[in-house]
Amino acid sequence: MLPITITRTSTPKEKPKDESKLDWGGTFTDHMFLCDYSTEKGWHDARIVPYAPFPMDPACVVLHYSQTIFEGLKCYRRADGALQLFRDKDNFARLARSAKRMGMPEPDGETFREGMLKLLDLEQDWVPRNRGTSLYIRPTMIAMDEKLGVHAADKYLFYIILSPVGAYHAGNVNIFVEDQYVRAVRGGVGEAKTGANYAASILAGKLAEEKGCGQVLWLDGVTRKNVEEVGSMNIFFVYGDTLKTPALNGSILPGITRDSVLKFAEHLGLKASEETIALDDVLRDIRNGSLTEAFGAGTAAVIAPVKSFIYQGETYRVGDGKTGKHSQKLYDTLTGIQWGTLPDREDWITRL
Numbered sequence: 101m102l103p104i105t106i107t108r109t110s111t112p113k114e115k116p117k118d119e120s121k122l123d124w125g126g127t128f129t130d131h132m133f134l135c136d137y138s139t140e141k142g143w144h145d146a147r148i149v150p151y152a153p154f155p156m157d158p159a160c161v162v163l164h165y166s167q168t169i170f171e172g173l174k175c176y177r178r179a180d181g182a183l184q185l186f187r188d189k190d191n192f193a194r195l196a197r198s199a200k201r202m203g204m205p206e207p208d209g210e211t212f213r214e215g216m217l218k219l220l221d222l223e224q225d226w227v228p229r230n231r232g233t234s235l236y237i238r239p240t241m242i243a244m245d246e247k248l249g250v251h252a253a254d255k256y257l258f259y260i261i262l263s264p265v266g267a268y269h270a271g272n273v274n275i276f277v278e279d280q281y282v283r284a285v286r287g288g289v290g291e292a293k294t295g296a297n298y299a300a301s302i303l304a305g306k307l308a309e310e311k312g313c314g315q316v317l318w319l320d321g322v323t324r325k326n327v328e329e330v331g332s333m334n335i336f337f338v339y340g341d342t343l344k345t346p347a348l349n350g351s352i353l354p355g356i357t358r359d360s361v362l363k364f365a366e367h368l369g370l371k372a373s374e375e376t377i378a379l380d381d382v383l384r385d386i387r388n389g390s391l392t393e394a395f396g397a398g399t400a401a402v403i404a405p406v407k408s409f410i411y412q413g414e415t416y417r418v419g420d421g422k423t424g425k426h427s428q429k430l431y432d433t434l435t436g437i438q439w440g441t442l443p444d445r446e447d448w449i450t451r452l
């Protein structure tokens with residue numbers, strides 16, 4: 101593991117006063133963790149420094165060719181004031197898989213995780229207290245070469261920034277089913293957590309918003325008949341006591357919340373199935389009432405119940421549009437473990 105130097109800020113910022121008004125992802129703490137990479141030196145110069153913009157050459161590879169990956173995880177404050185992380189090792193494992201897919205060097209997981217823990221120690225007062233709030237952690241890796249040729253870079257920067265956050269969605273979500281644009285195809289980068297996937301989603305997101313939808317449901321890129329994911333979260337459908345989610349097929353992000361939901365299902369007496377899910381079946385089953393609930397699952401979104409899907413001008417309201425009992429139970433179970441009010445049976449929690 102590399103040594104990590106710490107330079108403290110001399111001008112700490114004011115922390116958010118009203119935690120019930122926290123926005124999502126627009127407020128940042130006083131410090132950040134950085135580490136550089138070059139082909140000659142490998143990872144070096146691990147450091148915590150005051151949060152500030154860093155210089156980038158206009159020719160920087162990441163700005164032109166999107167060679168970038170990131171992660172999202174959260175630090176939670178328990179009722180007794182202690183801090184904890186949820187499945188943080190899984191985030192670092194996924195970061196390593198994303199790096200491989202994007203032709204980036206292997207992250208120095210040990211140093212980066214230690215850098216995150218030291219950063220959290222320094223910023224512990226920034227972790228909000230209200231239920232439903234947390235400190236969002238954004239590890240990011242970007243290509244830093246100043247060359248316009250399309251190539252794997254020789255220089256990279258890894259950094260971690262922290263943001264106190266409230267809820268990502270204001271309430272239950274309306275989802276626009278996108279059948280013109282696609283997010284990813286098998287063999288592409290859909291299963292890597294890379295900025296490119298999010299860039300590909302922005303136009304459709306904007307059009308969906310114009311139709312009153314907060315999110316887009318992506319279909320598979322080849323037949324555009326099967327459901328894939330929502331971009332900022334994985335999607336689940338509830339049929340009575342059975343949960344169904346699209347099987348990971350190479351173009352879907354393997355969500356850590358998705359995986360947690362599948363594991364909780366066993367404890368909650370639900371059946372869980374990962375399978376190919378045809379959009380036509382989903383729409384038919386909403387109409388005939390056998391599909392009783394739908395929800396998205398993600399770190400930012402947590403468990404986000406779906407109010408309705410809009411497809412080709414028609415609205416398909418799920419159940420009565422309110423939060424269903426299984427969605428609520430899964431939300432309570434997940435957040436109970438994350439905030440430390442329920443036992444951590446799977447050994448997913450890191451106490452700080």
Ligand code: COI
Binds near residue numbers: 298
């Ligand atoms: C997360 O849930 O952490 C994500 O990365 C989704 C984000 C793009 C809002």
